[in-house]
Amino acid sequence: MSASSSASLQNQEKHLAATTALRWVRDGMTLGLGSGSTAALFIRELGERVRAGLRIQATATSQASEDLAREVGIPLLEPRRGLRFDLTVDGADELDAQLCLIKGGGGALLREKVLATASDYLLIVADSSKAVAQLGHFPLPLEVVPFALPWVLDAVAALGGAPVVRADKQKAGELAKSDQGNLLVDCHFEVITTPVELARQLQSIPGVVEQGLFLGLARAAVVAQGGQAWVWRAGLEPAAADSFAALP
Numbered sequence: 001m002s003a004s005s006s007a008s009l010q011n012q013e014k015h016l017a018a019t020t021a022l023r024w025v026r027d028g029m030t031l032g033l034g035s036g037s038t039a040a041l042f043i044r045e046l047g048e049r050v051r052a053g054l055r056i057q058a059t060a061t062s063q064a065s066e067d068l069a070r071e072v073g074i075p076l077l078e079p080r081r082g083l084r085f086d087l088t089v090d091g092a093d094e095l096d097a098q099l100c101l102i103k104g105g106g107g108a109l110l111r112e113k114v115l116a117t118a119s120d121y122l123l124i125v126a127d128s129s130k131a132v133a134q135l136g137h138f139p140l141p142l143e144v145v146p147f148a149l150p151w152v153l154d155a156v157a158a159l160g161g162a163p164v165v166r167a168d169k170q171k172a173g174e175l176a177k178s179d180q181g182n183l184l185v186d187c188h189f190e191v192i193t194t195p196v197e198l199a200r201q202l203q204s205i206p207g208v209v210e211q212g213l214f215l216g217l218a219r220a221a222v223v224a225q226g227g228q229a230w231v232w233r234a235g236l237e238p239a240a241a242d243s244f245a246a247l248p
């Protein structure tokens with residue numbers, strides 16, 4: 001398969017995952033809006049439903065998703081005490097059969113984890129390339145306070161994570177910054193055999209604001225493969241998404 005037809009299949013899968021998730025959004029819900037290209041497809045489709053009369057409110061996990069939500073007419077809620085989300089729909093960079101995730105490829109891991117934690121239901125939407133037997137091939141992102149960077153790099157290297165400070169793709173010679181103005185470090189572990197232990201070790205490094213392992217947070221994932229959307233739940237066999245009239 002050529003690179004362009006594989007990218008187009010991946011886009012079709014992302015779109016199928018996003019539209020499948022949309023079927024389970026109900027009037028009156030308060031939603032968390034994820035970040036990245038798959039979540040963006042969901043936000044665009046959600047905007048169409050809002051313009052057709054669906055009543056929901058939402059908070060976004062990144063400035064880019066917030067801008068998109070505003071553009072497509074989704075009513076937005078500012079963060080406030082007591083705010084909870086019925087459902088957050090977000091993408092992932094990798095997911096395994098236990099619904100352990102790597103997130104943050106787009107740098108939005110901190111706000112994504114805040115909203116995931118404030119949500120009653122985190123639903124992941126993904127194309128089939130994201131499903132892996134073991135996490136770690138995708139470099140694990142960290143959000144890091146700039147002052148702490150050298151020592152964070154030392155600590156990650158000592159854990160075997162081959163850290164790379166992320167460059168800004170748009171501005172040559174500059175480093176990428178998160179929405180909070182922090183730096184992003186991608187850790188190349190290749191295989192993560194003990195994610196809980198690794199998450200604890202990374203989170204305890206001073207200066208690491210957040211790390212991209214999302215463990216025990218996702219309730220389900222819609223993984224699209226070709227023309228079929230599957231629902232993944234931790235430890236269960238994937239089931240056809242069409243068999244669920246409401247959130248799985």
Ligand SMILES: O=C[C@H](O)[C@H](O)[C@H](O)COP(=O)(O)O
Binds near residue numbers: 034035103
């Ligand atoms: O920081 C970015 C997020 O974690 C995204 O949800 C993740 O990178 C997946 O993005 P995409 O849907 O573009 O593959």
